[in-house]
Amino acid sequence: MDLVNELSPLLAAEAAAEAFAAGVDPADLEQAVWVRLLEQTPAEPRRWVRAAVRAEARRARRQARRELPYAVEPSAGPDVRPEQFLLTAERRRVVRAAVRRTPGRCPQVLTAMLSPADPTYREIAGELGMSQGSLGPVRSRCLGCLRRMLTSEVAAPGRWGKER
Incomplete structure (x- = not known):
C-alpha cells in the first residue's frame, strides 16, 4: 500500500504528460501501468x-x-453485426457527452445542428433567438472546440499525434 501511495502522484503526472501524444485517456494509461506493476x-x-508509462504510450500509438476508422459509419440493419452497432452507439454517446461539455451557447447550437430533423440555418437561428448571420461563426467556434475535445476520445491520431 505504501508503494501505491508513493507512486500515485508520479504515475498521474507521467500519464498526463504522455497521454495526449499517444491519443489515449490519462486514466487508461495509468490503469495499464498499475496492471503491469501487479x-x-x-x-x-x-x-x-x-x-x-512510456512503453504503454508507445503501445497505444x-x-x-x-x-483504422470506418470509412462510413455502420448503421442499424439486418447485415450489421452487434459489435458494429455497439461501436456506433458508443461513438454517438461520446460525441453527445462532449457536446454537453462545450462552453457557452455551444451545447444548444451543436444540439440543433445534430438534430435528426436536419433544420435549416434560419430554423436554428429562430429556435435559438439569434441572427442567422451570427450562426455560422458561432457554429465554427463550437465545432473547433468540439473537435479539440474529441481528438483523444474519438479520432484516431495519426503518426506523431497528428489528426488524420
Whole structure:
C-alpha cells in the first residue's frame, strides 16, 4: 500500500504528460501501468514507472496506427453485426457527452445542428433567438472546440499525434 501511495502522484503526472501524444485517456494509461506493476516487482519503482508509462504510450500509438476508422459509419440493419452497432452507439454517446461539455451557447447550437430533423440555418437561428448571420461563426467556434475535445476520445491520431 505504501508503494501505491508513493507512486500515485508520479504515475498521474507521467500519464498526463504522455497521454495526449499517444491519443489515449490519462486514466487508461495509468490503469495499464498499475496492471503491469501487479505482474512484477521492480527494483527501482520510480524509474520503472517512468519507463512503463512510456512503453504503454508507445503501445497505444502502435495500436492506434493499426486500428483504422470506418470509412462510413455502420448503421442499424439486418447485415450489421452487434459489435458494429455497439461501436456506433458508443461513438454517438461520446460525441453527445462532449457536446454537453462545450462552453457557452455551444451545447444548444451543436444540439440543433445534430438534430435528426436536419433544420435549416434560419430554423436554428429562430429556435435559438439569434441572427442567422451570427450562426455560422458561432457554429465554427463550437465545432473547433468540439473537435479539440474529441481528438483523444474519438479520432484516431495519426503518426506523431497528428489528426488524420
